[in-house]
Amino acid sequence: MTICELIERRVGILGLGVEGQAALQALRAAGYQQTVPVLVEKPLTLDESWGPVQLCQGAAAEAVLPELDVLIRSPGFAPGHPWRQQADRLPLLQTTPTNLFLAEVRRAGLPVIGITGSKGKSTTSTLLYESMRAAGLPVCLLGNIGVAALAQLPEVLAEDKMTVLEMSSYQCADLQLGPSIAVVLNLFPEHMDWHGSVDAYYLAKMQIGACQLPGDLLRIDQRAVPWMQRLRPVAEEEMILQERGYHIADGFFCRGTERLFATTAMRLPGRHNWENGCAVLAAAELVGVGAEVVQGVMGEFSGLPYRMSDLGVRGGIRWINDAISTAPEATVAALQAFLPQVATLIVGGKDRGYDYAPLVERLAESAVRxxxxxxxxxxxxxxxVRACSGLSCRIIEVADLPEAVQQAKRWTEKGWSCLFSPGAPSYNQFANFSERGQAFLKAVGNGDDW
Structure with missing residues (x-):
C-alpha cells in the first residue's frame, strides 16, 4: 500500500509520536485534505502545519475506529493494546509508517538495506552507513536509529538515495514488504512485555526476510536460520551465511580462506562487535563497497553514545558507560569486551523477568570484586549471586544511580575499571537509556573534586 492509495480513503493514525507525525506529514505532502482522526492516550499540542486533525482519547478513540478505512499504526502500540485489538476485529486495512516508506522507495527502485537483531543493530547500521558514505554513495541512515524514515521520504526520492534502515522488532512484526537487502544479527530474548513470548519476538524479527521479493538478498546469522525457515522455506543459496562468507578466525577478519585484516584494526572491542563487523563487510560488498573502505571506517569509529563508551580515567578509575544495555546478554558482551580490567559492575533496572544466570556465570570468570x-x-x-558457590564478590544493593556511583567510587581501587551496564530497561527510573546515560555521566563527574 502506497501513500497515494490512501488519498480517497478515511485514514486514521494510532499515536502521534515521531512516527505518527511523519505519517501525518506524508499524507499532507501527498495532497490528503480530510480531517485525520489521531488516537492518543494523552492530550497533545497540535502543530498548524499538520492541517485539520481530530484528537481522540478514551471512548472517542473507540468510537472513531469503525468509521475508518485505513489505520496507520505507530510502532509503540503493542498487539495487546485495546485499540489495536479493536482494530483487528474490524474490516479496516492497517499499515505502519515503515510499511509506507518501504512501499514508496521500493516502487521507485531504490535500494534499502534493513538491519535488525537483538543487540548491535545501531552500531552495525552506523558502520555500514559510514562505509557507504566513505565510498561516495548517496545514502541516508534512518529508522530505529532515531530518524523516522517516512519523514525523510521526499529527500530520499528526490536525490535517489540508498537507505540503511535500522529496524526494531516492533517495526518488523507486521512488515508487508521487506527491504531489498535484509541483515539479521544475533537473537536473544527481549521486549517480552510487548511481544508476549520469546517465540513471538523471534518470529517478529524474521519478518524482515520473510516478506522480501524474489531476487532480494538475505544476510543472516546462522543461529537465526531455523526461525526464518518457520516463516518461509529459504534455500541455502538464497542466504549469505557468516560461516561461508566473512567471519572471524585466529584474530582476523576473513572472507572464506582469505585473511583480510586483524580484529585489532577495529576500534570497538569485543567479539560481538567483530561479528557485527562481518555483517557490515558482507552488506557493504553487496552494494559495491570494498573491505578496505570498511576497514578504514572501523579504525576510526569509536562507538555510539552510551554503548560501551569509555569515559577515560577519573579519580584514578576508568569509567565505562554502557547505559544502552537493556538485556543481560548485552551486559555479558560488555563485560567480555573489557576483561580483565573491570573490578566493579553496576547492574539493574526495570524487571522484565530476564534470565540473569548467564551473567552470573560470566561474573565467576571475571575480575569483578x-x-x-x-x-x-x-x-x-x-x-x-548469593546462591552461586563459586562466586565471591561484594554485593551492594542501592536505591538509585547516584548512590551506585558513590559506592563505586568508594570500593573500586585506583587503576581498575567500573562498568555501568544495566542489563535491563530504564523505564522504572528514567524516560529512556539516553537519560540514564546522562545521569551516569553527571554522577561520575570529572574526578577533580573527589
Missing amino acids: TLILLPDSGRRVAEL
Whole structure:
C-alpha cells in the first residue's frame, strides 16, 4: 500500500509520536485534505502545519475506529493494546509508517538495506552507513536509529538515495514488504512485555526476510536460520551465511580462506562487535563497497553514545558507560569486551523477568570484586549471586544511580575499571537509556573534586 492509495480513503493514525507525525506529514505532502482522526492516550499540542486533525482519547478513540478505512499504526502500540485489538476485529486495512516508506522507495527502485537483531543493530547500521558514505554513495541512515524514515521520504526520492534502515522488532512484526537487502544479527530474548513470548519476538524479527521479493538478498546469522525457515522455506543459496562468507578466525577478519585484516584494526572491542563487523563487510560488498573502505571506517569509529563508551580515567578509575544495555546478554558482551580490567559492575533496572544466570556465570570468570545492584532486577541478580558457590564478590544493593556511583567510587581501587551496564530497561527510573546515560555521566563527574 502506497501513500497515494490512501488519498480517497478515511485514514486514521494510532499515536502521534515521531512516527505518527511523519505519517501525518506524508499524507499532507501527498495532497490528503480530510480531517485525520489521531488516537492518543494523552492530550497533545497540535502543530498548524499538520492541517485539520481530530484528537481522540478514551471512548472517542473507540468510537472513531469503525468509521475508518485505513489505520496507520505507530510502532509503540503493542498487539495487546485495546485499540489495536479493536482494530483487528474490524474490516479496516492497517499499515505502519515503515510499511509506507518501504512501499514508496521500493516502487521507485531504490535500494534499502534493513538491519535488525537483538543487540548491535545501531552500531552495525552506523558502520555500514559510514562505509557507504566513505565510498561516495548517496545514502541516508534512518529508522530505529532515531530518524523516522517516512519523514525523510521526499529527500530520499528526490536525490535517489540508498537507505540503511535500522529496524526494531516492533517495526518488523507486521512488515508487508521487506527491504531489498535484509541483515539479521544475533537473537536473544527481549521486549517480552510487548511481544508476549520469546517465540513471538523471534518470529517478529524474521519478518524482515520473510516478506522480501524474489531476487532480494538475505544476510543472516546462522543461529537465526531455523526461525526464518518457520516463516518461509529459504534455500541455502538464497542466504549469505557468516560461516561461508566473512567471519572471524585466529584474530582476523576473513572472507572464506582469505585473511583480510586483524580484529585489532577495529576500534570497538569485543567479539560481538567483530561479528557485527562481518555483517557490515558482507552488506557493504553487496552494494559495491570494498573491505578496505570498511576497514578504514572501523579504525576510526569509536562507538555510539552510551554503548560501551569509555569515559577515560577519573579519580584514578576508568569509567565505562554502557547505559544502552537493556538485556543481560548485552551486559555479558560488555563485560567480555573489557576483561580483565573491570573490578566493579553496576547492574539493574526495570524487571522484565530476564534470565540473569548467564551473567552470573560470566561474573565467576571475571575480575569483578564489587557488584552494585539497582532496582528492580538487581534483587534477582543478588539472589543468584548469593546462591552461586563459586562466586565471591561484594554485593551492594542501592536505591538509585547516584548512590551506585558513590559506592563505586568508594570500593573500586585506583587503576581498575567500573562498568555501568544495566542489563535491563530504564523505564522504572528514567524516560529512556539516553537519560540514564546522562545521569551516569553527571554522577561520575570529572574526578577533580573527589
